[in-house]
Amino acid sequence: MNNSAGAIPEATLFPDWLQADEADALLAALLAQVPWEVHRIRMFGRWVDSPRLSCWIGDPGTGYVYSGARFEPRPWPPALQALRARIDAAAGVAMNSVLANLYRDGRDAMGWHSDDEPELGPRPVIASLSLGGTRRFVFKHRREPARKFERLLEHGSLLLMTGDTQADWKHALPRTARPVPARVNLTFRRILPRTR
């Protein structure tokens, strides 16, 4: 699904970016090392618990506003610190922050959004590493919602979103009624220094 004048998202999937044994070890380490918490998000003007567990991790100074709330980042757990150089090399960007999400089962999900917060700057590169249960990841064009794409994000896969993907498309991780194992997703981001 590479780009042709915004017709499809500039999103490249590397299905076996991590080998299975390495992905298994990383998943186990993250389940143990990340201080998972329930984030509160704005939904239709109300604060509700998000349907997943999450954790913002990042370098000092990468505080992040997400769905109207401000999060100070947690320090990098050893298992993620060890991976940073490889993610940066794959993305071509020095990432300084990561949003970790834990989808405990098929009822946990993420609604339609773009990762277009001003702190990310224009045309951000986002590197999304998936571990655990395979889930559907769907794209919908922001101005022509009939245009949709989907990809299966498998254990050890890396999805790179670049270019106008965030400006032109929304994405979501839908709920599923199928029994699915727990899944961890890491979206590595580069937060730009605050200008005021």
Ligand SMILES: O=C(O)CCC(=O)C(=O)O
């Ligand atoms: O879990 C996923 O694959 C998607 C996560 C996502 O879109 C985000 O963290 O912004």
Ligand SMILES: [Fe+2]
């Ligand atoms: Fe996202």
